[in-house]
């Protein structure tokens with residue numbers, strides 16, 4: 001059987017607002033991505049995922065779409081996306097657009113029509129319910145963005161449902177018209193030449209009966225209600241109907257589904273010809289708190305990688321998907337802080353931890369998804385002003401931290417260390433005032449980095465960038481695509497696995513932490529294997545922080 005193209009996909013995620021600005025408005029644009037295609041090609045990746053670029057009021061950076069058929073003017077126009085697709089394809093790079101199925105912007109004409117009243121034909125595109133009692137929302141479900149999922153619409157005295165921001169009402173997928181409209185949208189973009197979609201938040205498409213309340217929640221309070229609005233069994237039925245129709249026009253359309261809370265078992269059920277080719281889940285990450293400080297409220301504590309736990313999770317993800325199904329392999333995306341700051345060490349071991357973590361993850365079985373800037377060791381954005389955070393939560397956290405006695409800088413750093421926006425700083429192209437991203441101050445901010453930028457790292461064969469290129473190149477080999485994965489026994493902080501394919505074998509060994517740990521006794525038996533990637537630490541009885549090694553078995557002629 002011919003292998004599907006995505007079996008060897010290495011995805012590069014670009015957050016268009018932060019990648020490259022060519023028109024000097026401080027916001028990245030499509031021309032900036034077009035201009036960077038040679039850089040992207042040179043990295044060795046073969047698939048580009050763009051976060052949303054459609055017309056949007058930008059309440060949630062484009063995840064609130066008011067017109068799915070046109071490009072937001074901050075990014076350019078239709079001709080720019082056409083050029084991008086064309087130029088990417090010329091370089092054998094596939095394009096995935098981010099498609100938001102679960103909700104629209106409240107400015108979308110469908111919702112504007114729906115607001116006109118109960119009799120409007122678009123009313124049923126969205127989810128409405130009556131109040132439970134006088135002034136009481138239909139149930140006690142909490143929105144992911146804080147507050148109730150329900151927002152009252154005064155004119156009709158009904159409530160509409162929003163799982164995310166108030167200005168992002170959820171669509172009613174039980175209405176066949178919604179599916180029909182979304183199929184048209186998908187076909188429109190496939191017709192323009194895109195190769196697939198990253199499906200945003202699809203696991204929430206279907207909700208349970210609105211009469212149900214989360215149990216044991218005090219009256220008048222709300223609670224996150226995943227059991228009622230995530231991963232309901234009917235999601236598969238509705239998604240399948242949608243995907244089957246779009247696959248009729250493009251059978252090799254690649255669906256990268258976002259299934260944030262999926263366990264490996266659930267992921268396995270979502271990876272199907274008529275659903276997703278693979279999914280992005282947050283399940284494989286494990287963190288632990290490393291500092292107790294009573295001034296720091298829950299959720300803002302200093303954390304680091306919980307290496308033993310994460311190892312168990314990775315093993316599970318590698319071994320519990322059915323034959324032929326691939327997980328995604330990733331360390332960060334636009335919804336979480338950057339890997340080198342979150343799990344590595346962005347001061348003492350910046351290069352080494354960036355390389356070690358990359359090696360440990362990307363040679364496993366699965367599809368790597370690399371966030372722009374990760375390949376140069378970009379760290380969390382140093383946010384200098386609380387006003388720059390968009391999430392209202394950040395402001396309340398800030399006030400609380402100051403009240404608890406933290407200095408402004410400490411408070412900002414602490415918030416940035418957990419906030420998703422810390423990953424969205426602009427790409428560091430060079431060391432100039434605006435990081436080579438733009439000619440003026442930009443929408444979110446930049447880190448001024450003398451050494452961690454494309455210009456400097458391109459000239460240095462020991463850089464994080466050079467390492468990523470080498471790693472991506474290796475990943476394309478059959479050994480690292482199709483080879484069996486065998487985990488080896490090690491002390492808790494070391495991840496070691498072999499890949500085997502026909503006569504070929506490789507061994508990856510990484511100390512995932514900043515601690516020195518006991519070396520595995522079996523390492524001696526690999527002494528005649530060739531060292532292909534090496535942090536140059538001598539392994540005796542112990543393994544130094546963030547040591548990484550890739551050994552390849554010598555050919556036996």
Ligand code: BGC
Pocket residue numbers: 060063064100164200201258334335
């Ligand atoms: C995206 C988020 C977005 C949310 C709502 C996601 O999971 O990745 O950035 O806020 O969906 O669309």
